[in-house]
Amino acid sequence: MLRVRGRSVAWLPPLVLLLGIVTVDLHTTASFRMISWLVLVPGIAAAICGVWGTVAFAVLAPMTYVAVDSQLPPQHQAGPADLVLAAIGGVLATAACVVRVRGEARALHMADIADTVRRTLLRPLPSGWGGLDHAGVYLAADSDARVGGDFYDIQPGPYGTRVLVGDVQGKGLRAVETAAALLGTFREAAYHEPDLRTVARRLETRLRRHRDHQAALGRAEGDRFATAVLLGFPPDAVDSVDVVNFGHDPPLVVGDDGRVRQLPPGDGLPLGLGELARPDGQPPPVRTVRVSTAETLLLTTDGVTEARDGRGAFYPLAREVAKAVAQDPRVARPRRLVTFVRDGTLRHCGGRLDDDTTVFAVRRRPL
Numbered sequence: 001m002l003r004v005r006g007r008s009v010a011w012l013p014p015l016v017l018l019l020g021i022v023t024v025d026l027h028t029t030a031s032f033r034m035i036s037w038l039v040l041v042p043g044i045a046a047a048i049c050g051v052w053g054t055v056a057f058a059v060l061a062p063m064t065y066v067a068v069d070s071q072l073p074p075q076h077q078a079g080p081a082d083l084v085l086a087a088i089g090g091v092l093a094t095a096a097c098v099v100r101v102r103g104e105a106r107a108l109h110m111a112d113i114a115d116t117v118r119r120t121l122l123r124p125l126p127s128g129w130g131g132l133d134h135a136g137v138y139l140a141a142d143s144d145a146r147v148g149g150d151f152y153d154i155q156p157g158p159y160g161t162r163v164l165v166g167d168v169q170g171k172g173l174r175a176v177e178t179a180a181a182l183l184g185t186f187r188e189a190a191y192h193e194p195d196l197r198t199v200a201r202r203l204e205t206r207l208r209r210h211r212d213h214q215a216a217l218g219r220a221e222g223d224r225f226a227t228a229v230l231l232g233f234p235p236d237a238v239d240s241v242d243v244v245n246f247g248h249d250p251p252l253v254v255g256d257d258g259r260v261r262q263l264p265p266g267d268g269l270p271l272g273l274g275e276l277a278r279p280d281g282q283p284p285p286v287r288t289v290r291v292s293t294a295e296t297l298l299l300t301t302d303g304v305t306e307a308r309d310g311r312g313a314f315y316p317l318a319r320e321v322a323k324a325v326a327q328d329p330r331v332a333r334p335r336r337l338v339t340f341v342r343d344g345t346l347r348h349c350g351g352r353l354d355d356d357t358t359v360f361a362v363r364r365r366p367l
């Protein structure tokens with residue numbers, strides 16, 4: 001905010017304040033001396049300038065005090081007491097600036113770490129990765145954390161391209177650890193396993209192993225689980241998609257023709273709870289659905305569907321998307337669709353997200 005054409009002008013406010021104090025003091029009567037107000041100048045500099053800029057004003061303020069005060073008759077001079085006040089104020093302002101700058105450097109370092117974790121967890125996806133047009137956005141409920149329990153990824157391989165979108169129960173670093181464990185398994189299994197059902201089984205096993213490992217470390221997480229949707233785009237069937245739903249909101253299919261439909265919800269429990277429904281450990285069934293290259297699959301986490309407005313009403317995702325696509329079929333394209341849902345969610349909840357929010361859209365590229 002304090003830059004003009006890329007150059008810092010943080011020095012300007014304290015300089016203007018200094019000149020203003022001097023000007024007023026020289027044009028007022030002896031009964032109203034305000035030269036001692038120069039103690040404010042290094043304080044202002046400490047809040048917005050760097051350390052050396054603050055030092056400069058800490059030195060300039062007492063020097064200006066001496067120069068201005070000496071121009072008056074002895075009976076009207078403010079005296080050395082206010083000079084000492086200006087000097088002490090400069091020292092304290094410099095010390096405060098040092099603390100502030102160190103704190104900002106530490107905050108920037110922590111932000112870099114958070115960004116690195118986020119890029120590792122939600123790695124950047126190249127355009128057209130795996131033969132898919134895609135777009136995604138992740139909004140953390142805690143803006144300082146920058147990362148949470150939502151996850152998504154695309155993994156191309158010899159058996160087609162696989163997509164995973166999910167949401168780990170809970171928040172905080174424990175949820176991030178769980179999401180990282182699931183994504184690591186997905187990236188390997190989705191590439192090597194020819195059967196999507198085997199990929200699903202590997203994800204279920206990974207979450208149970210992760211919970212056992214945390215319990216062995218004395219960090220028992222109870223029945224932590226994750227909802228997810230696993231998609232498979234077979235290379236030999238361009239008009240169909242294989243879907244395994246682990247208790248997640250079913251994807252919406254948004255077509256260029258303006259039609260919006262919801263895929264069947266499926267009967268799978270969230271990852272980590274599968275043994276409650278199937279003691280044999282088998283994952284939920286793989287469903288094959290028809291999705292053309294002119295249709296986009298829209299997947300969201302509950303940060304979207306459970307966003308509330310001031311009256312407590314949920315965000316009507318399907319209705320809003322259908323209305324927008326009917327007005328402009330180009331909204332069905334992944335990037336525009338993600339932008340529309342993101343903006344609509346934030347507008348609906350007034351920018352106050354109660355949960356991590358992910359919007360991910362993907363469609364096959366035409367041959």
